[in-house]
Amino acid sequence: MSLPHALLTSLLEQPCSGMDLARRFGRSIGFFWPATHQQIYKELGKLEAAGWVRSTAEEGARGRKRCYEVLPAGEQELKRWVAEADDPPPLRDAMMVRLRAEAALGTGAGVENDLLHRLARHRTQLALYEDIEQRDFTGRELSAAEQLQYLILQSGLATEREHIRFCEKALALLEALEPAES
Amino acid sequence: MSLPHALLTSLLEQPCSGMDLARRFGRSIGFFWPATHQQIYKELGKLEAAGWVRSTAEEGARGRKRCYEVLPAGEQELKRWVAEADDPPPLRDAMMVRLRAEAALGTGAGVENDLLHRLARHRTQLALYEDIEQRDFTGRELSAAEQLQYLILQSGLATEREHIRFCEKALALLEALEPAES
DNA sequence: TCCTTTTATGCAATTAGTTGCATCTTTATA
DNA sequence: TATAAAGATGCAACTAATTGCATAAAAGGA
Structure with missing residues (x-):
C-alpha cells in the first residue's frame, strides 16, 4: 500500500491542501497511483496522527482549506x-479474460468491442503523455x-504504445480468423 | 469484476473441481486474473446459485471433491x-512512486533495491512464458x-520484456546520476 | 489400527479502494 | 440581500481481494 508514500512525495515536491493534492494526482503521480479525494483526506489524517506531516489553516481561502507539509519524521519514513x-x-x-473466453466459445463472441474501446483510450492517454513530454x-x-521524472513518463509512453x-x-488476428463477420 | 467469467471460461475449456481450477489458474488464466482457492470456492457457490454452473460429487476421489460444469445459461452469460x-x-x-520519491528526496535513497528485485522477477516470468511458447x-x-491463446501469451511476453x-x-540512469554511489 | 499427511473445501477478519452522499464556507449572481 | 454555485472537507456503505485459520475425507506409513 503506497498511498501514504505517494502523498509524502507529492507534499515534499510542494506543500498544499488535500484538494490540491487530488488535482495534482490527476496529472502526475496519479498516473501510477490513482486516488480519490476521499481516500486522500482520510490518509492525510493518518499521516498527521503519525507525526509525518503537519497542517495549518490557510486564511483567506475558500472552505476550511488546510495546507499540509512534510515533517522530518515523514521524510525519514519516505x-x-x-x-x-x-x-x-x-x-x-479483463480483456485478456475476454480473449480467452472468445477462444473457448468459438470466435464471433464480440471481443472486438472491448479492443476498439481500449484502443481509443490508449491512444488518448498516449497523446496526453506526448503532450507532457513535449x-x-x-x-x-x-x-x-x-531526468528521473522523464524516465517515469517514458515508462507510461512505452506502456501505452x-x-x-x-x-x-x-x-x-480476429479479422483474419472470422472474415465473414466484418 | 471478472472472476466469475474467468471461472466460466476455464470450466468451459475443461470441467473440473475448485482445487483443479485453483491449480490451473496458477499457470494460464491466472497470469491475467490471479485468484486464491478461497476466492474460487466462494465464487463457484455464487455461480451455482445463479444457475450458471452445476456440480456433481466426484466418487472415488479424496475429500469432498465436486466437479463443476458450465450450464447453457452460464455460456449465455459469458x-x-x-x-x-x-x-x-x-x-x-509502487516502484514508479519510489522513483518519483527518489527524485524528490535527491538521489541516493536506494530505489535500486526495488529495481533489481523486479528485474529478477520479470526475467523469471519471461523465462516461464518463453517455456510455454516453446x-x-x-x-x-x-x-x-x-492462435488466440498464443496472442494472449505474446502480450505477456511483450509486457515482461x-x-x-x-x-x-x-x-x-541512476548509475550515471550518482557515480559515487557504486 | 492409529496417526500423520495430503487433498479438498470453506469460514472469518481485515484491508484497500470505490461510490454516493453530507456539510460547511466563500464567491458570484439575480 | 437572499440564493445559488463552486470550492473544500469528510462520513458511511459497499465491494473485491488478501490472509489466516478450520474442517473433512481419504491415503499412506508405523
Whole structure:
C-alpha cells in the first residue's frame, strides 16, 4: 500500500491542501497511483496522527482549506520506504479474460468491442503523455530530478504504445480468423 | 469484476473441481486474473446459485471433491459479457512512486533495491512464458483457439520484456546520476 | 489400527479502494 | 440581500481481494 508514500512525495515536491493534492494526482503521480479525494483526506489524517506531516489553516481561502507539509519524521519514513523492494503488482486485465473466453466459445463472441474501446483510450492517454513530454522535457537541459521524472513518463509512453500495438494485432488476428463477420 | 467469467471460461475449456481450477489458474488464466482457492470456492457457490454452473460429487476421489460444469445459461452469460467493453484497469505501481520519491528526496535513497528485485522477477516470468511458447505454440499449425491463446501469451511476453528494458534503463540512469554511489 | 499427511473445501477478519452522499464556507449572481 | 454555485472537507456503505485459520475425507506409513 503506497498511498501514504505517494502523498509524502507529492507534499515534499510542494506543500498544499488535500484538494490540491487530488488535482495534482490527476496529472502526475496519479498516473501510477490513482486516488480519490476521499481516500486522500482520510490518509492525510493518518499521516498527521503519525507525526509525518503537519497542517495549518490557510486564511483567506475558500472552505476550511488546510495546507499540509512534510515533517522530518515523514521524510525519514519516505527514505526508509524507498529503499524497500516488493514484487511487481499482480496484473488483472479483463480483456485478456475476454480473449480467452472468445477462444473457448468459438470466435464471433464480440471481443472486438472491448479492443476498439481500449484502443481509443490508449491512444488518448498516449497523446496526453506526448503532450507532457513535449511541454516539460523537450529542448533543454534536465536536472537530475527531471531526468528521473522523464524516465517515469517514458515508462507510461512505452506502456501505452505497447497496448496500442497489442490491440491492433489482436483486431487483425480476429479479422483474419472470422472474415465473414466484418 | 471478472472472476466469475474467468471461472466460466476455464470450466468451459475443461470441467473440473475448485482445487483443479485453483491449480490451473496458477499457470494460464491466472497470469491475467490471479485468484486464491478461497476466492474460487466462494465464487463457484455464487455461480451455482445463479444457475450458471452445476456440480456433481466426484466418487472415488479424496475429500469432498465436486466437479463443476458450465450450464447453457452460464455460456449465455459469458457470451453477453465478452461483448461488453470497459476501461483499461487503473495501474498502480509502487516502484514508479519510489522513483518519483527518489527524485524528490535527491538521489541516493536506494530505489535500486526495488529495481533489481523486479528485474529478477520479470526475467523469471519471461523465462516461464518463453517455456510455454516453446512447448505449446512452436513448430506446428495452430487452431483458431490456439492462435488466440498464443496472442494472449505474446502480450505477456511483450509486457515482461518491456519491464525488463525499463528496469535496465532506470538502473543505468541512476548509475550515471550518482557515480559515487557504486 | 492409529496417526500423520495430503487433498479438498470453506469460514472469518481485515484491508484497500470505490461510490454516493453530507456539510460547511466563500464567491458570484439575480 | 437572499440564493445559488463552486470550492473544500469528510462520513458511511459497499465491494473485491488478501490472509489466516478450520474442517473433512481419504491415503499412506508405523
